[in-house]
Amino acid sequence: MNPxxxxxxxxxxxxTALAVELAKEYHGEVxxxxxxxxxxxxxxxxxxxxxxxxxxxxHHMLDVAEPWEDFSVSRYCEMAAxxxxxxxxxxxxxxxxxxxxxxxxxxxxxxxxxxxxxxxVRERLEAQADAEGMEAMLAWLRSVDxxxxxxxxxxxxxxxxxxxxxYLETGETITAHNRRTQALPPRFCxxxxxxxxxxxxxxxxxxxxxxxxxxxQGLLEEIRELLEGxxxxxxxxxxxxxxxxxxxxxxxxxxxxxAVEAVKKSSRHYAKRQLTWFRRNQxxxxxxxxxxxxxxxxxxxxxxxxxxN
RNA sequence: GGUACCGUGGCCAAGUGGUAAGGCAAGAGUCUGCAAAACUCUCAUUCGCCAGUUCAAAUCUGGCCGGUACCU
Numbered sequence: 001m002n003p004x005x006x007x008x009x010x011x012x013x014x015x016t017a018l019a020v021e022l023a024k025e026y027h028g029e030v031x032x033x034x035x036x037x038x039x040x041x042x043x044x045x046x047x048x049x050x051x052x053x054x055x056x057x058x059h060h061m062l063d064v065a066e067p068w069e070d071f072s073v074s075r076y077c078e079m080a081a082x083x084x085x086x087x088x089x090x091x092x093x094x095x096x097x098x099x100x101x102x103x104x105x106x107x108x109x110x111x112x113x114x115x116x117x118x119x120x121v122r123e124r125l126e127a128q129a130d131a132e133g134m135e136a137m138l139a140w141l142r143s144v145d146x147x148x149x150x151x152x153x154x155x156x157x158x159x160x161x162x163x164x165x166x167y168l169e170t171g172e173t174i175t176a177h178n179r180r181t182q183a184l185p186p187r188f189c190x191x192x193x194x195x196x197x198x199x200x201x202x203x204x205x206x207x208x209x210x211x212x213x214x215x216x217q218g219l220l221e222e223i224r225e226l227l228e229g230x231x232x233x234x235x236x237x238x239x240x241x242x243x244x245x246x247x248x249x250x251x252x253x254x255x256x257x258x259a260v261e262a263v264k265k266s267s268r269h270y271a272k273r274q275l276t277w278f279r280r281n282q283x284x285x286x287x288x289x290x291x292x293x294x295x296x297x298x299x300x301x302x303x304x305x306x307x308x309n
Numbered sequence: 310g311g312u313a314c315c316g317u318g319g320c321c322a323a324g325u326g327g328u329a330a331g332g333c334a335a336g337a338g339u340c341u342g343c344a345a346a347a348c349u350c351u352c353a354u355u356c357g358c359c360a361g362u363u364c365a366a367a368u369c370u371g372g373c374c375g376g377u378a379c380c381u
Contacts, residue, residue, distance in 0.1 A: 034345085035344060035345065035346090036345055045345095046345085070342090070343065072342040073342055074342050076342095101344080102341075102344050102346095103344080106342095109341090111341055112341085114342080115342090116342055151339085152348090153349060155348060156340095157347080157348085158346080162342080177341080178341055181341075235343095239343080241345045243345090273345090274345090276339085277339095277340080277344095
């Protein structure tokens with residue numbers, strides 16, 4: 001039995017429930033892998049598992065940051081890796097479940113991240129990009145890291161500036177850095193499970209229903225409390241789907257119905273991107289949900305059995 | 310029954326004689342410190358139908374069909 005199981009899949013596909021079921025059956029603890037469930041007091045909109053849903057199974061990497069903090073992949077990995085190791089050292093199964101592909105892959109691979117600039121390089125690069133235009137920035141990148149320049153699109157401001165930032169800060173190109181860290185063996189070797197639906201329309205219907213359910217559970221109230229608690233509406237956490245849209249509703253700038261539709265639409269787009277991300281992971285054993293399909297728990301057991309050696 | 314207006318991809322919509330903008334939706338994809346983010350690509354051989362005028366028609370003419378408004 002592989003002591004690490006990763007559960008990937010789009011939003012609203014049932015990862016949380018499957019994780020708990022597997023944990024109960026295989027003596028496991030759940031490590032959440034979700035870039036928004038890390039924030040405290042953001043519960044309903046992030047679909048964070050409730051106490052009842054956890055069914056007594058220990059869950060990690062939930063509520064580990066304040067909403068005004070800037071969380072990141074590197075921080076996630078720094079915190080989650082020791083937790084996984086601790087679970088294993090206690091002879092238990094680590095069930096890493098969540099939809100944030102970058103976080104999950106980075107944790108498993110053991111990616112090292114270039115140091116975060118502390119000298120205001122970022123601000124200077126932003127200003128320079130505004131003044132000189134992205135063509136100039138890309139040309140600059142081409143002169144120091146032609147490989148990165150080749151794979152980045154001119155419109156991809158975020159990555160072009162980050163590549164330059166890493167170079168200025170460390171003297172090493174981001175391409176060289178990534179190549180070096182990827183040459184290292186992966187930190188963990190999990191058994192991968194992926195959740196998907198035979199019919200995309202069914203996934204989208206579930207997303208719509210879940211958004212309605214969140215409203216019923218008091219999402220608006222949750223957001224109101226966050227704002228009253230002094231959480232800046234423009235911080236990263238509040239950019240989460242289902243939060244940013246309703247902030248406008250609470251301010252009276254957007255009719256509720258319009259925001260609800262926007263949240264559903266963004267969630268569908270998000271789910272699609274998650275599938276794109278996970279699909280290229282050749283290690284994933286896909287559990288397909290849908291009419292005529294066996295119950296996923298049984299499929300999961302079978303895959304676990306087949307890969308048990 | 311009469312008159313007027315309208316009919317462009319799944320939806321919205323530009324184009325009024327020169328060889329089908331754009332947006333949304335959808336699909337595919339990229340991804341190493343904001344990732345629930347950011348970014349890329351694809352998507353009408355054809356403009357309700359038929360006939361005509363013209364070198365050339367989504368654009369002009371006629372008929373038909375469908376819709377809308379008003380009148381009777």
